[in-house]
Amino acid sequence: MRRSSVGRHRRAFAPPTFLGFKPRVVEPERDGGAHALGRRDELILRCAGEGIYGVDREGITTFVNPAGAAMVGYRPEELMGKLSHVLIHHSFADGEHYEHTRCPIYAAFKDGAVHTVRDEVFWRKDGTSFPVEYVSTPIRGDEGELIGAVVTFRDVTERHEREAALREALAEVERLKEKLQEENEYLRDEISGHALSNMIGDSASLGRAKHRVEQVAPTDATVLILGETGVGKELFARAIHDLSGRREHALIKLNCAALPSTLIESELFGHEKGSFTGATTRRKGRFELADGGTIFLDEVGELPLELQAKLLRVLQEGELERLGGAETISVDVRVVAATNRDLAAMVRAGEFRDDLYYRLNVFPIDVPPLRERTDDIPALTEHFVQRLSSRLGKVLGDVSPACMEALVRYPWPGNIRELENVIERAAILAVDRTLPVSDALDARPAEVGGEAETGSRTLEEVERRHIQSVLEHTSWRIEGDKGAARILDLHPNTLRSRMKKLGIRRDAT
Structure with a gap:
C-alpha cells in the first residue's frame, strides 16, 4: 500500500487517528515505533501553547487541543463533532455573516493549498471576539485524496493593541508636528x-x-x-x-x-x-x-x-x-x-x-505715548541707531545735541513706531557717520511751516492736522501702497475711525 502523505504532517500536528481520519491503521506489534510516535505527538499537541484543531471534509471538528479550546471559551467535548465554522468563525469583526464557502479553512481541503490568514477574528462562547492569525494546512489520505485540514491559530490581541498604540503615538507626533508648523506660521x-x-x-x-x-x-x-x-x-x-x-x-x-x-x-x-x-x-x-x-x-x-x-x-x-x-x-x-x-x-x-x-x-x-515720556527718547534713539547700523552695514555716529533737541520737541503722533521710522530714514540718507535727523523730520508730510514744533496747539489739533496733511499729500487716498494709512502706519479701518472722531472730511477742507 502507498504510504499516506498525512505522515508528512504527523510530527507537526497529530497522527490521523487523533483527527478522526483512518487512512491507515497503525498496528503496534508490526510498527511499535509508529505507535510510540503517536503517543508522543498527542502529548505535544496537548501541551502546545497555540490553538490547534482538526476538521474533516465537512468542517466537523475531529480534534482540538486544550489551548485552542480555552481560547474560544469552550470545553474540548463541546467542540468535538460540531461544525467549527458555525461555533467560532461565523462572522467578521464588524458582525457581517461569514459564509463558510468563503472561508480559507474550507479552501484548504478543497484546493490542497496551505492558507495563511492574518486579519480575521474567532468568536468565543460568550459572544465576544478576538483577532487571530491562523494557518489551515490540508491533510491527505493514503491515496492522496484531501480528507480535511489542521488549523493552528494564535490570539494576536496584544500585538494589535501594541500596533494601535504605536499608530496613536505616531498620530500624536503628527498632530504635534502640525501644531508646531501652524504655530510657526503665526x-x-x-x-x-x-x-x-x-x-x-x-x-x-x-x-x-x-x-x-x-x-x-x-x-x-x-x-x-x-x-x-x-x-x-x-x-x-x-x-x-x-x-x-x-x-x-x-x-x-x-x-x-x-x-x-x-x-x-x-x-x-x-x-x-x-x-x-x-x-x-x-x-x-x-x-x-x-x-x-x-x-x-x-x-x-x-x-x-x-x-x-x-x-x-x-x-x-x-x-x-x-x-x-x-x-x-x-x-x-x-x-x-x-x-x-x-x-x-x-x-x-x-x-x-x-x-x-x-x-x-x-x-x-x-501704555504712555512717547510725548509723555520724552526723557526716554535719547535712549530709544541710541537703540535704533545701533540696530540699524548692524542691519544696514553702516557705521553710524551719535545724533547731535541739536538734532536730539528736535526729536524731543517733536510731538510724535505716531509714537515709538514713528521715531523708529524717522531714525531709519536718517540712517538710509546718511552719507557718512552723520545722521541727518532734521532732514528726516522735514520729510514728513505733517511738517508744514514748522507748526508742529510750536507747541501752541492741543494734541487733538496736532493729530487732526497731521492726518489731514497726509491725506492731502495722497490726494485723499486711504488704502494701498501710496495711501495715507500706509504712510501713517495705521490699518485703514483705524484711520477711518480716527477721521470720524476728529471730524476730518474731504469736503471740509
Whole structure:
C-alpha cells in the first residue's frame, strides 16, 4: 500500500487517528515505533501553547487541543463533532455573516493549498471576539485524496493593541508636528529681547506701566492694554506672557483689524473642511494653537459685533466650535487684548458689547505715548541707531545735541513706531557717520511751516492736522501702497475711525 502523505504532517500536528481520519491503521506489534510516535505527538499537541484543531471534509471538528479550546471559551467535548465554522468563525469583526464557502479553512481541503490568514477574528462562547492569525494546512489520505485540514491559530490581541498604540503615538507626533508648523506660521521671534527688563526707558510713566505688568503677569487674569497706535502694546503683551507661568507655551497674535470680517471667525476659531469655499482642509484657529499659552488680540475694538458673542463664550467657558463644525472644543488660554480706541464710548454707542468689555477690562494697563515720556527718547534713539547700523552695514555716529533737541520737541503722533521710522530714514540718507535727523523730520508730510514744533496747539489739533496733511499729500487716498494709512502706519479701518472722531472730511477742507 502507498504510504499516506498525512505522515508528512504527523510530527507537526497529530497522527490521523487523533483527527478522526483512518487512512491507515497503525498496528503496534508490526510498527511499535509508529505507535510510540503517536503517543508522543498527542502529548505535544496537548501541551502546545497555540490553538490547534482538526476538521474533516465537512468542517466537523475531529480534534482540538486544550489551548485552542480555552481560547474560544469552550470545553474540548463541546467542540468535538460540531461544525467549527458555525461555533467560532461565523462572522467578521464588524458582525457581517461569514459564509463558510468563503472561508480559507474550507479552501484548504478543497484546493490542497496551505492558507495563511492574518486579519480575521474567532468568536468565543460568550459572544465576544478576538483577532487571530491562523494557518489551515490540508491533510491527505493514503491515496492522496484531501480528507480535511489542521488549523493552528494564535490570539494576536496584544500585538494589535501594541500596533494601535504605536499608530496613536505616531498620530500624536503628527498632530504635534502640525501644531508646531501652524504655530510657526503665526509666531514671531520668541526671544528674551521681549522681556520686561529689556524695555528701553526709565521715565516715570513707563515705570508705572511696567509695574502693572509685573503685578498681573503671574496670574491668569485677562489684561486689556490701552494706548495709542505705535506705543508698543505688543511688547507689553509679550512681557506679560514671558513673565507668566505659560511662557513655555505659545504666544499667538491676531490683529482684529488686519483681516476682513468674513475671515476673522475662521482665524480665531478654525474651520472644518468644506465649511466655505476654499476650505480644502481642516484648520485649527488661533485659540486652539494658543491652548496652554496666551493669545494676544490686537485692535480688539475692531472685532465685528457678531463675533463678540463667540469671543465672550471662550472667555467665560473656555469652549468653542470650529466654523462648519459641531464638536465642542475646550481650550485653556489666557487672553491679552489691546486697543487704541475708547471701548467705554463704543459700548455707549452700541458698537461694542458691554458684557465683553467688562470681561476684557479685568486689569487695564495704560501704555504712555512717547510725548509723555520724552526723557526716554535719547535712549530709544541710541537703540535704533545701533540696530540699524548692524542691519544696514553702516557705521553710524551719535545724533547731535541739536538734532536730539528736535526729536524731543517733536510731538510724535505716531509714537515709538514713528521715531523708529524717522531714525531709519536718517540712517538710509546718511552719507557718512552723520545722521541727518532734521532732514528726516522735514520729510514728513505733517511738517508744514514748522507748526508742529510750536507747541501752541492741543494734541487733538496736532493729530487732526497731521492726518489731514497726509491725506492731502495722497490726494485723499486711504488704502494701498501710496495711501495715507500706509504712510501713517495705521490699518485703514483705524484711520477711518480716527477721521470720524476728529471730524476730518474731504469736503471740509
